[in-house]
Amino acid sequence: MDVTDATAVTAAAADTAAAPVSAPGRVADPDEGISHEELALAARNHGLPLEALRYDVTPPGLHYILVHYDIPAVDADTWTLRIHGRVRTPLTLDLAALRALPPVTHRVTMECAGNGRARLDPRPVSQPWLVEAVGTADWTGVPLRTLLAEAGVEPDAVEAVFTGADHGVERGVEQDYGRSLTVADATAADPEVLVAYEMNGAPLPPQHGYPLRLIVPGWYGMAHVKWLTDIELTDTPFTGFQQAVAYRFRQSPDDPGEPVTRIAPRALMIPPGFPDFMSRTRVVRPGPVRLEGRAWSGRAPVTQVEVSADDGVSWRTAELAAPEGGPWAWRHWHAPWTATPGRHVLTVRATDAEGTAQPLTQPWNRGGFANNEVQRIPVVCQ
Ligand SMILES: Nc1nc2c(c(=O)[nH]1)N[C@H]1C(S)=C(S)[C@@H](COP(=O)(O)O)O[C@H]1N2
Numbered sequence: 001m002d003v004t005d006a007t008a009v010t011a012a013a014a015d016t017a018a019a020p021v022s023a024p025g026r027v028a029d030p031d032e033g034i035s036h037e038e039l040a041l042a043a044r045n046h047g048l049p050l051e052a053l054r055y056d057v058t059p060p061g062l063h064y065i066l067v068h069y070d071i072p073a074v075d076a077d078t079w080t081l082r083i084h085g086r087v088r089t090p091l092t093l094d095l096a097a098l099r100a101l102p103p104v105t106h107r108v109t110m111e112c113a114g115n116g117r118a119r120l121d122p123r124p125v126s127q128p129w130l131v132e133a134v135g136t137a138d139w140t141g142v143p144l145r146t147l148l149a150e151a152g153v154e155p156d157a158v159e160a161v162f163t164g165a166d167h168g169v170e171r172g173v174e175q176d177y178g179r180s181l182t183v184a185d186a187t188a189a190d191p192e193v194l195v196a197y198e199m200n201g202a203p204l205p206p207q208h209g210y211p212l213r214l215i216v217p218g219w220y221g222m223a224h225v226k227w228l229t230d231i232e233l234t235d236t237p238f239t240g241f242q243q244a245v246a247y248r249f250r251q252s253p254d255d256p257g258e259p260v261t262r263i264a265p266r267a268l269m270i271p272p273g274f275p276d277f278m279s280r281t282r283v284v285r286p287g288p289v290r291l292e293g294r295a296w297s298g299r300a301p302v303t304q305v306e307v308s309a310d311d312g313v314s315w316r317t318a319e320l321a322a323p324e325g326g327p328w329a330w331r332h333w334h335a336p337w338t339a340t341p342g343r344h345v346l347t348v349r350a351t352d353a354e355g356t357a358q359p360l361t362q363p364w365n366r367g368g369f370a371n372n373e374v375q376r377i378p379v380v381c382q
């Protein structure tokens with residue numbers, strides 16, 4: 001065997017060895033059920049129990065979680081955040097230095113871009129969310145623009161690249177989780193990006209990014225980099241996996257796609273009555289039932305919420321509460337309904353100031369991103 005053959009054999013062996021570890025992204029075959037792999041992801045990355053929509057601020061442990069790889073082992077005593085690249089003064093800040101700066105708190109509703117994915121047909125094979133990948137928290141930290149002003153962003157910088165301490169392999173690409181924002185988005189006054197060290201007044205829990213994470217109000221979850229260790233200002237756009245390959249709206253594998261950014265409008269309802277353990281079908285008694293839930297959009301304020309008790313044939317306007325939590329938090333809504341014996345399908349839809357209402361049919365793309373098709377709740381009144 002000559003050298004060329006040996007190289008070919010080694011490459012083939014490496015391919016065979018790598019293939020089962022990290023397969024390409026794919027869409028499920030027609031009628032293909034949820035796999036053990038998807039179940040394993042669903043068990044690690046839990047959603048918000050929908051009855052927890054009753055709280056303005058999601059209590060600890062009930063906020064959804066999405067972790068691509070493992071929650072990293074962290075030593076807070078030696079943790080530093082490095083700010084470098086196209087800056088005049090590179091900075092290395094420990095947690096005490098960050099906590100010494102004036103703190104800011106923003107109430108932010110965060111939603112995973114893949115929320116709703118498991119209801120799509122055909123189903124993109126990934127974390128199989130139904131509708132519950134959402135939560136709202138009070139995040140406290142230092143405005144990113146304060147830190148970037150301190151470091152002095154060079155005029156030729158175009159992006160800030162954020163890297164987390166977690167490491168894994170995804171569709172064949174080994175990586176530290178990383179995402180970028182343009183300098184304009186990273187330094188905007190509104191929405192103001194935070195380097196956060198507290199969630200709901202307590203240190204970040206391990207699964208939510210302890211000891212530091214980015215908070216990008218109005219944006220889908222993937223932008224809120226957890227376990228943040230490094231911010232690099234670059235003079236070229238970031239081409240990392242989570243920016244250039246994942247989180248793009250694609251109709252086919254070779255479609256370059258548009259980037260996923262801000263949260264599309266959505267309303268969710270607290271399932272009324274009580275559930276059947278297995279099917280989750282709801283049972284309500286005949287008579288008045290209060291329908292309520294939350295509505296949000298990361299693009300523009302929610303202007304209207306409507307409910308339907310006949311699967312979207314007829315709609316009534318719900319009462320929308322004032323935006324007490326600020327512009328980046330969900331709003332409470334409620335509407336009365338008189339239940340009559342029989343089966344009903346309840347649904348709700350939000351419209352925002354950009355005039356976009358939630359669709360009744362699926363907005364399909366290969367990643368299953370930003371699919372804000374309305375929630376449907378089958379109810380039996382008896
Ligand atoms: N470092 C790092 N940051 C990350 C992720 C991750 O896997 N690693 N997941 C992202 C995704 S896809 C989402 S939806 C949010 C989820 O944040 P939460 O778990 O605090 O709700 O974190 C984002 N930040």
Ligand SMILES: [Mo]
Pocket residue numbers: 066111112113114221222
């Ligand atoms: Mo996500």
